[in-house]
Amino acid sequence: MTKKYLYTIHVCYRKDFVTYAETCFQKFGDRVKHWITFNEPHTFSTQGYDVGLHAPGRCSILLHLFCKEGNSSTEPYIVAHNVLLTHAAVADIYRKKYKNTQGGSLGIAFDVIWYEPATNTQEDIEAAQRAQDFQLGCSMRSRVGNRLPKFTPSEAALVKGSLDFVGINHYTTFYARNSTTNLIGTLLHDSIADSGAITLPFNGTKAIAERANSIWLYIVPQSMRTLMNYVKQKYGNPPVYVTENGMDDANSIFISKKDALKDEKRIRYYSGYLSYLLAAI
Template sequence: MEQGGAGSRRRARGIALLVLAVVSLRALHAEAAAITQSDFPEGFVFGAGTSAYQVEGAWDEDGKKPSIWDTFAHRAADQYHKYKEDVKLMHEMGLDAYRFSIAWTRLIPDGRGAVNPKGVEYYNNLIDELMTYGIQPHATIYHFDLPQALQDEYNGLLNPRFIEDFMAYADLCFRSFGDRVKHWTTLNEPNIEPVGGYDLGSLPPRRCSPPFGESCAGGNSTTEPYIVAHHLLLAHASAASLYRDKYQAEQGGQIGVTLLAFWFEPATRKLEDVEAAARMFDFSVGWFMHPLVYGHYLPVMKRNAGTRLPLLTAEESARVRGSFDFVGINHYGAIYVVVDLSKLKQSPRDYASDAAVKYITLPFQSSRNKHGLGMTNHPAPWALRKLFEHLKHKYRNPPVLIYENGAGHEPDPSGGFLYDDRFRSHFLQDYIEATLLSI
């Protein structure tokens, strides 16, 4: 993608960047190397992505305090101490970009108030190291890791006070790093955190209610996912407005939001299943894309969720609409669904019930993907192309940055320490081809 002014950005509408979140050092087998970077338009960017709580480690060092993910699981790599080695590896791999997230509690340990200079120093060092090797820094401000102090104080994302605290944190990020960071993502997957954390209770802060989740620390699965998503949407829009009003003209960067975007495919050709797949996409991706583009929630969500779905006021609608320069997409495959209208008759109903679909597990069509047999989310490069077409026609062809894609399966074992990971190689190559064909 050309990195010039508005004219070049308009020419680059559509797929702007490919960042693969799962990258294998041994992925370039001769049989999987038919497509090379030279086949893509000049300036097209390839890179890798991580999140702070997965790779930094040092969760309690140099003034950092816990996030809700630190409370949930102390498991990470050690990039905090080995960032120079990591950046050198990125350079040796030939990466053009690195997408990382900033840990809120490393910068502001209590979520608000005093800034931790050691945290600011770490991210300055990481960004400077990337710039030394000519690797673009792509920064995510919030990747699920809410400060535990804010969760304890006012229930975190359930409280609109979160929006003001998030804006102050985002302001610090823009002020400290925006002279070098030209690609900002406010939130990672705000369409997933409300479901995992507040409906099913499988993710921090593990809130849910029966019969939708088990062993949760309080919660209400019927209302809280919608409240949390609403606050996240407003937090994104507020931070984007802040960036545009205060920093963008001088710093020359772009700002967006990243959504998890599976493609939902009907398991049969029945009209009701086709409609169910479209409805599930609306409830998943359209949950945020529709207000971001049109300023209001989808009619089907208003109809099925009723008063449990908060309303956007006229002022909020104006703030949300158009509050992005690009859309980040995390895409891992297709999910097959059929209709299940019986869920609409349940009482109580949660977010998943409101969508009125049932997931179907089908075997993969290709033998090369046999290692994923039985998974609900199918590696399906054609799904990526369908996703782009849908975004183009329904949501006015927004610039898209693919921030996550890859295969989280076990490698193909071949004995000993080394292995021949053909499945992952094919997976990545097929998706790269789908991206090229979409352009």
């Protein structure tokens, strides 16, 4: 499959995905009313084509030390570009052939870390905004240049308005600091460094908040409200569904089953995030 579709840019991929989606509409459209065409495109485009940790394992960082094939500076953008075009093609088919009778809606579920400036300096404030744009917004041509694929006028028209709703997968918050030298970007020459921001859950030696079990998951519930308000103001108040949220906890042999079943940390997590979500409505 990887050889056939290369890195999800081949025309066969888009054509076959539309066929697959239309089959789903035909078989399940009488019952399914909310469709997500892609889940976390930012994750699979960077993890699969920049650092090569996820399938199909393509990258070029450190002179192909970790991957035999790939281009970390271009392929993540090509993949993201094709995801938008494929979603738009599916949405176009659905609206023309199925929406009137099935009454469903289509969206994409985006993975979104919220970024807070590490300091109050203008440089870090701008770095936090760039980090947000490179994850949820549009990667800026001024920083990526001709490595960023272009849409034809007809493609742009197809993509515009193709989301009936926005899915948000939100778990955690990081600090963002301006990368003054962009040394990592110079060494790796990859898309992740293009934002010119260093993003970490630490500011110096101080963690941003209490940590769950995963090394990247810190519990910052107030960011749920901040993020929801940001999406509302930045993108014209689209319908939003929180499609993923939660935390993992350590499996400690020192905690009794009775105490573990109380699940107090997870209760605090959900209580906090849901309270701030409610405040954003």
